Amino acid sequence: MSKVSLQRNVEIYDDADIVVIGGGPAGTAAAISGARSGKKVVLLEHSGQLGGMGTLGNVSIFMGVGNVTGIYRELVSEVMPNYLPQSHQGSIWPQYSPFNVRHYLNAKLEREGVKVYYHTSFVAAIQEGDTVTGVIANTREGLRAFLGRSIIDCTGDARVAQDTGVPTHSGREGDGLTQPMTLMFMMQNTGKPVKPYLPDDCYYYESINDLPQGRHLYWEYNNDGMLLVNMTRVKGNGAKIEDINHAEKEGLRQVFSVAHYLQRNGFETYTLSHIPGQIGVRETNQIEGMYTLTENDLTSGRRFEDVVAQTNYEIDIHSPDGKKTCDERQLSGYDIPYRCMIPIQVKGLLVAGRCISATHVAMSSMRVQATCYALGQAAGIAAACAVEGNIHLDQVSIPKLHQRLADQGVVFLK
Numbered sequence: 187m188s189k190v191s192l193q194r195n196v197e198i199y200d201d202a203d204i205v206v207i208g209g210g211p212a213g214t215a216a217a218i219s220g221a222r223s224g225k226k227v228v229l230l231e232h233s234g235q236l237g238g239m240g241t242l243g244n245v246s247i248f249m250g251v252g253n254v255t256g257i258y259r260e261l262v263s264e265v266m267p268n269y270l271p272q273s274h275q276g277s278i279w280p281q282y283s284p285f286n287v288r289h290y291l292n293a294k295l296e297r298e299g300v301k302v303y304y305h306t307s308f309v310a311a312i313q314e315g316d317t318v319t320g321v322i323a324n325t326r327e328g329l330r331a332f333l334g335r336s337i338i339d340c341t342g343d344a345r346v347a348q349d350t351g352v353p354t355h356s357g358r359e360g361d362g363l364t365q366p367m368t369l370m371f372m373m374q375n376t377g378k379p380v381k382p383y384l385p386d387d388c389y390y391y392e393s394i395n396d397l398p399q400g401r402h403l404y405w406e407y408n409n410d411g412m413l414l415v416n417m418t419r420v421k422g423n424g425a426k427i428e429d430i431n432h433a434e435k436e437g438l439r440q441v442f443s444v445a446h447y448l449q450r451n452g453f454e455t456y457t458l459s460h461i462p463g464q465i466g467v468r469e470t471n472q473i474e475g476m477y478t479l480t481e482n483d484l485t486s487g488r489r490f491e492d493v494v495a496q497t498n499y500e501i502d503i504h505s506p507d508g509k510k511t512c513d514e515r516q517l518s519g520y521d522i523p524y525r526c527m528i529p530i531q532v533k534g535l536l537v538a539g540r541c542i543s544a545t546h547v548a549m550s551s552m553r554v555q556a557t558c559y560a561l562g563q564a565a566g567i568a569a570a571c572a573v574e575g576n577i578h579l580d581q582v583s584i585p586k587l588h589q590r591l592a593d594q595g596v597v598f599l600k
């Protein structure tokens with residue numbers, strides 16, 4: 187492939203203790219916990235909103251995860267207190283308004299003293315030798331530099347890590363296929379018959395077998411006539427240019443087609459009420475970290491000395507190869523170690539959220555939002571400890587990290 191070279195002088199726009207890239211569940215939690223550790227934190231977000239797939243991708247539901255602690259529990263208690271379980275072990279499955287969570291996160295990060303830069307996209311890492319010392323981002327005013335003592339990659343795609351040369355892998359061992367993408371949408375009950383609408387280039391689904399997932403998958407938990415639909419499915423890797431180009435068009439075609447099917451099959455009074463601005467991406471890149479979480483760790487319920495998050499969410503793999511199946515297997519609970527967030531080969535960088543070091547099967551369980559909030563919270567504290575001690579991120583004391591997590595409301599089950 188032919189190349190061009192780019193050499194530019196870029197204005198340093200901000201300088202912080204911690205720079206977080208990506209404002210999804212992992213990034214927002216990392217920014218909050220870093221700020222609560224007394225550090226100056228800036229967060230760079232590609233879009234105009236926080237919450238990642240949870241709001242941008244209209245996921246709008248938290249999968250049931252036992253041991254709900256820390257910032258995630260706080261979010262639930264502040265946005266939807268009725269859903270809060272009695273104990274940390276309690277599992278909840280709340281359906282939420284992505285609009286409310288989006289607004290809540292804006293206000294929350296402002297209150298916590300985090301400077302959020304919206305419409306600011308990571309472009310390139312700044313490195314001194316093997317240490318990441320900042321990033322160049324594309325802002326509304328062009329390229330700007332943001333410097334930091336610790337950098338946390340929460341892009342979901344490990345974009346920062348990849349740029350520094352950290353090895354990554356995608357999808358299944360063997361063929362590299364990732365879980366498919368889904369454009370989640372909402373329908374609203376109008377209380378009167380609605381004329382079904384199907385644009386010309388969409389599909390007429392006759393029966394359940396014709397549907398992209400071959401099943402019904404929707405929720406209407408809140409009794410407000412709002413139906414959340416997770417029934418589209420597009421094969422591909424959302425971090426690949428051509429795959430995402432195709433998925434955005436095909437996902438929208440499926441939205442109209444599924445809505446039309448539902449309007450003829452039980453939802454005659456429902457109208458399409460919300461289609462998010464981008465398709466939901468489940469799985470793209472995983473970094474190679476100091477430890478790689480495996481299927482065996484999940485199924486054996488493995489515990490780690492350097493635990494930073496716990497979950498009992500199931501193995502949940504939407505078929506990567508275009509089939510209509512899902513591989514769903516219950517788990518009793520396992521730990522995720524800190525080392526999964528420490529990339530090999532570079533210093534000054536942590537990676538939190540769905541793109542940590544994990545196999546395809548292991549990521550299918552840890553990828554849900556509650557776990558990503560937990561990982562982000564730990565990453566923010568670890569980054570703060572490294573700044574305070576002027577040490578590398580892999581030298582952070584685990585007892586100290588655990589104490590700081592406990593101070594911030596995180597409880598680990600033994």
Ligand SMILES: Cc1cc2nc3c(=O)[nH]c(=O)nc-3n(C[C@H](O)[C@H](O)[C@H](O)COP(=O)(O)OP(=O)(O)OC[C@H]3O[C@@H](n4cnc5c(N)ncnc54)[C@H](O)[C@@H]3O)c2cc1C
Nearest residue numbers: 208210211212232238239249307308342466467539540555
């Ligand atoms: C269709 C679908 C259904 C799902 N269902 C559920 C469910 O029911 N319950 C559940 O709990 N979880 C569910 N998940 C999983 C969950 O939503 C995600 O795995 C989780 O949001 C990942 O969090 P994250 O912070 O790692 O990354 P993301 O949520 O992907 O957030 C990454 C953020 O980084 C930003 N970003 C990316 N690149 C850049 C860049 N270059 N510069 C700056 N910012 C950047 C993005 O804009 C985004 O805001 C679902 C996911 C999908 C796609």
